[in-house]
Amino acid sequence: MRHVRVIEQSKPISQAVAVLGGAPYSYFRYELHRAVMQALPVYEESAREFAVLFGRRHPAVETYRCEDAEIVYFMIGSFATKAKDAIDRQRDSGLKVGLVRPRLLRPYPADALRHALAGKRAVAVIDQKDEGSAFHAPAWCRHRDVRRLRWARGAA
Secondary structure, eight states: OOOOOOBTTBBBBOOHHHHOOOOHHHHHHHHHHHHHHHHHHHHHHHHHHEEEHSSSSOOOOEESTTOOOOOEOOHHHHHHHHHHHHHHHHHHHOOOOOEESSSSSSSSSHHHHHHHHTSSSSEEEOOOOOOTTOOHHHHHHHHHHHHHHHHHOOOO
């Protein structure tokens, strides 16, 4: 009998369907999806508790200088914090710009984002991305999600 090494560190693979079979795998993926979709209220409650304990708020969607902004930059992660200086400089030159920064991607905080984007003339989805990475798709995902939000409110 020949020994076959199924898992090699240099060649990672997913074997979930092979191990579980189709029906159980689909069930577990569905249950995972349901759990993720129910996580937003848990996050919001935890963020409120954090604010009470530490005096800092971390909402699911952060906005910066968006009150009267006509154009907003839609960015995530630490890259978005760099945009604040650029927004301040653009504001100083008379442009009405702001930043919308989701802290969560899944579950997607659609209601909070819809509220943050309401009444804006334009949304620029900006991503700092390594083009060589086949697994890095957040830019197009966010663009698609933002378009979906804008269509849902009739603005696109």
